[in-house]
Amino acid sequence: MQRWSGRESRLLREAMRMSLRRFAAHLGMSDRAVSNWESGGATCHPSTESQAVLDTALARASDEVKARFAEALGVHGEALPVAAGIGVDSHKFLPVFIGVERARRLRAHMTTSSKVTTGSAEEWLESSAARVAHPETPNCTLHVFACGVAVFHIVQPHEPACLTELAVWRYRSYASDLPWARERIRELLDEDPARAPNPEYVLSLYWLTSSPWTGSEYDTALRLLSTPSVLVDRGAPGGAAPLDGSVEALLLATGFDHPDIVSFGVRGVSTGYAGWSGVAYASIARERSLTVDELVACELTVQALWCFTRQVQQMIEDGQDPSMPERYGWRFLRAAYSRLTTARAQETAQHVLMREAIMKTSGLAERLRAAQDALREGVG
Numbered sequence: 001m002q003r004w005s006g007r008e009s010r011l012l013r014e015a016m017r018m019s020l021r022r023f024a025a026h027l028g029m030s031d032r033a034v035s036n037w038e039s040g041g042a043t044c045h046p047s048t049e050s051q052a053v054l055d056t057a058l059a060r061a062s063d064e065v066k067a068r069f070a071e072a073l074g075v076h077g078e079a080l081p082v083a084a085g086i087g088v089d090s091h092k093f094l095p096v097f098i099g100v101e102r103a104r105r106l107r108a109h110m111t112t113s114s115k116v117t118t119g120s121a122e123e124w125l126e127s128s129a130a131r132v133a134h135p136e137t138p139n140c141t142l143h144v145f146a147c148g149v150a151v152f153h154i155v156q157p158h159e160p161a162c163l164t165e166l167a168v169w170r171y172r173s174y175a176s177d178l179p180w181a182r183e184r185i186r187e188l189l190d191e192d193p194a195r196a197p198n199p200e201y202v203l204s205l206y207w208l209t210s211s212p213w214t215g216s217e218y219d220t221a222l223r224l225l226s227t228p229s230v231l232v233d234r235g236a237p238g239g240a241a242p243l244d245g246s247v248e249a250l251l252l253a254t255g256f257d258h259p260d261i262v263s264f265g266v267r268g269v270s271t272g273y274a275g276w277s278g279v280a281y282a283s284i285a286r287e288r289s290l291t292v293d294e295l296v297a298c299e300l301t302v303q304a305l306w307c308f309t310r311q312v313q314q315m316i317e318d319g320q321d322p323s324m325p326e327r328y329g330w331r332f333l334r335a336a337y338s339r340l341t342t343a344r345a346q347e348t349a350q351h352v353l354m355r356e357a358i359m360k361t362s363g364l365a366e367r368l369r370a371a372q373d374a375l376r377e378g379v380g
Helices: 006-015 020-027 031-043 048-060 063-077 100-108 163-189 215-226 245-254 292-317 330-341 349-362 364-379
Strands: 087-097 127-131 140-145 149-158 204-210 270-274 279-283
Touching (some): 006 020, 020 031, 031 245, 087 292, 100 149, 149 163, 163 215, 163 245, 204 215, 204 292, 215 279, 270 349, 279 349, 292 330, 292 349, 330 349, 330 364, 349 364
Antiparallel strands (some): 087 204, 127 140, 140 149, 270 279
C-alpha cells in the first residue's frame, strides 16, 4: 500500500475475518479510531504512525489473508457492462404478524399450486403464497407463514435518473404502501378496522440490472443503494426530500463507506452489499452468481422471523408474559437460530456469505436469542 485510507483498512479487517473491536485490539488502536477510519472511507487517511501500524499488520498477515486483501482491492474493476442509465428492480418486503390461527385460515384458501417453500435451505419454514392486486405493479405476492407472519413482496422495476431519485421514491412509496398493506390484510382477514394488524418495514432489496458507472464509482453506487438514507432528508416537511444533487456526485467521486455495511460479493462473479436499510446486488457472471430467487428466499425467511420476534418483544413491552403456540415456542426459535447461523452442505460459499451479511445487518441472530429466552422463561 502506498497510502492507507479507511477503505483499505476495512478491506484488511475483512480479509483477516475480524470484528472491528478485535481488529482494533490487534493493531493496538482504539475502537473509535478504527471506526472513524472506516466511516471516512476513501477520503479518510490515518496518521503517519497509524499508516505504519497498518503496514506492519499487512506484512505479518498470512498468505491467505494477503490474497483475500489483494482480491478485495481489485473488485472495483468488476462491474456490469456500462449502460446509458440506471436499471434496478426494487423488491419491497412488508411483514405483518397476524397470528397462527389467522395464518391457518388464510392458507386454507390458497390453492395447492401456490404453496411454496422459501428455498432449499429454508424448507423447514412452512408457507403458502398467492398473488394479490397492488395499485402500482402487477407483481405483488403475499407469503403467509404457518408461524403466524404474512409478508407482502412487491417488485417494481425502475430507471431513475440518479440514485437520489430512487432513494426519495423508496421512502415516499413506503409511506403509501404500509397503509395499503394494512387495509389489504384487513380485507383478507375480514377484520374490524380497529383490530387490523399493522405491517412494518424491515429491509428491502435492489437488484441492479444496468449501470452507467465504472471503476470505484460502481462499487460506491452499490454501497449507496444499500444505505439510501444518506441521500435523503427524511425530516423534511411533507415527507422525504432529496438532498442537493452535489451530495450524490461528491460521494460517487470520493467514495462512501460505513462500518455497518457488509460485503458478500465475489470478485468477477458479483457485487453485493447489505446495509442497515437494504441489500444491493449486481450479478456479473450470471451462471455463477446468486439468483434473484435465492436473495428473495433469504429475505423472506429473515423478515418473517424478524417480525415474529418483534411480536414477542412487543408482548414484553406491553407488560404481558410472552407466549406462542407450543409448536412455535422457544424450541422453534432455537432451531431457526441454528439453521440460519450454520452453513449447510448444499449451500454455495456465496449463499453462506449472503445469509451471514443479511443476518448481521438485520440483527436477527440477537433477536432470535432474546425471544427464545423470553418464551422459555414464560414456560418455566
